[in-house]
Amino acid sequence: MALYDAAAGLLGEALHSQVRLHADYGGVVPELASRDHVRRLLPLVREVLEGAGRRVEDLDLIAFTRGPGLGGALLVGASVAAGLGLALGKPTVGIHHLEGHLLSPLLADPRPAFPFVALLVSGGHTQLMRVDGVGRYALLGETQDDAAGEAFDKTATVLGLEYPGGPALARLAATGDPARHHFPRPMIASADLDFSFSGLKTAVLTRVRELARLDEKARADLAASFQAAVVDVLVAKCVRALEREGLDRLVVAGGVGANAALREALVRATRERGSEAYFPPARLCTDNGAMIAFAAALKYAECAVPSEACAFTVFPRWDLAQAAAAAQSTPLR
Ligand code: KG4
Numbered sequence: 001m002a003l004y005d006a007a008a009g010l011l012g013e014a015l016h017s018q019v020r021l022h023a024d025y026g027g028v029v030p031e032l033a034s035r036d037h038v039r040r041l042l043p044l045v046r047e048v049l050e051g052a053g054r055r056v057e058d059l060d061l062i063a064f065t066r067g068p069g070l071g072g073a074l075l076v077g078a079s080v081a082a083g084l085g086l087a088l089g090k091p092t093v094g095i096h097h098l099e100g101h102l103l104s105p106l107l108a109d110p111r112p113a114f115p116f117v118a119l120l121v122s123g124g125h126t127q128l129m130r131v132d133g134v135g136r137y138a139l140l141g142e143t144q145d146d147a148a149g150e151a152f153d154k155t156a157t158v159l160g161l162e163y164p165g166g167p168a169l170a171r172l173a174a175t176g177d178p179a180r181h182h183f184p185r186p187m188i189a190s191a192d193l194d195f196s197f198s199g200l201k202t203a204v205l206t207r208v209r210e211l212a213r214l215d216e217k218a219r220a221d222l223a224a225s226f227q228a229a230v231v232d233v234l235v236a237k238c239v240r241a242l243e244r245e246g247l248d249r250l251v252v253a254g255g256v257g258a259n260a261a262l263r264e265a266l267v268r269a270t271r272e273r274g275s276e277a278y279f280p281p282a283r284l285c286t287d288n289g290a291m292i293a294f295a296a297a298l299k300y301a302e303c304a305v306p307s308e309a310c311a312f313t314v315f316p317r318w319d320l321a322q323a324a325a326a327a328q329s330t331p332l333r
């Protein structure tokens with residue numbers, strides 16, 4: 001939940017993590033997620049408004065995540081937004097989750113100028129996009145199977161780490177030797193800008209079975225070697241995307257963008273070719289309300305807001321590049 005002011009910037013934000021709720025199950029349980037959203041959303045609204053010294057009547061625009069995501073959780077957010085909008089007589093807008101991630105580096109200082117190449121790396125997506133402006137996105141390439149975050153999470157399970165695996169694996173990798181095992185770099189040599197990560201966890205699993213003992217050091221080396229393979233592929237494709245598009249700004253977003261080894265490698269690789277890499281602050285890499293409020297403020301800064309007071313829709317599956325193209329061909333009211 002977040003409150004964003006187009007002139008003053010981010011006035012407040014609050015996050016309720018469901019990590020502990022789902023940890024016992026080793027992953028997200030959709031019904032538990034949406035029920036917890038029902039309990040948490042309004043207290044979070046109050047917390048953010050009180051923290052910023054504002055009242056609910058001060059809101060001009062209410063944004064919610066329309067998709068993609070779990071249908072039940074999306075519906076809770078959409079209903080709270082629609083209820084607030086109806087009660088206050090204020091417009092509501094549904095924002096694409098990935099558009100939130102994509103624009104979040106613009107919350108940082110320095111702020112990248114358009115156009116840029118964006119690497120979106122989350123638990124559900126791995127995409128390279130060309131971004132020419134707010135709402136102007138072209139897909140350059142994407143994963144053919146698992147997302148990068150998913151590969152981190154699945155490999156973490158192979159290594160016996162607790163949910164959520166990505167950050168735990170990254171912590172373990174920091175103490176290991178990345179050159180101890182040479183795991184495949186899937187599609188690194190292919191001319192396209194696509195990715196494939198599903199084979200990597202199998203490669204790690206095969207190596208785990210070959211090893212006689214799996215002590216802390218062995219697990220750390222496996223984690224570091226796996227992470228090095230993912231980072232190598234992501235870096236190579238980012239550089240290729242910059243070259244192909246003739247651009248020199250790279251923007252990184254999504255949960256895996258919090259990974260320190262990836263950040264370091266991208267900074268080095270972009271600097272080597274005279275380009276610049278931009279990241280959102282680490283806390284804004286993983287899912288948050290600020291990126292959704294910010295995207296809505298950017299998108300509707302200059303145009304009238306399409307009102308959808310009480311009728312609302314959510315899209316559990318939703319393609320960003322297609323949605324952006326459709327929005328451009330139908331001017332906003
Ligand atoms: O963007 P996000 O918070 O949620 C989605 O929209 O998916 O991304 C979550 C993903 C998870 O797969 C998580 O394991 C991964 O980001 N992640 C990380 C790190 N922090 C989060 N992966 C590697 N290193 C990290 N430090």
Ligand code: ZN
Nearest residue numbers: 101122286287
């Ligand atoms: Zn996300």
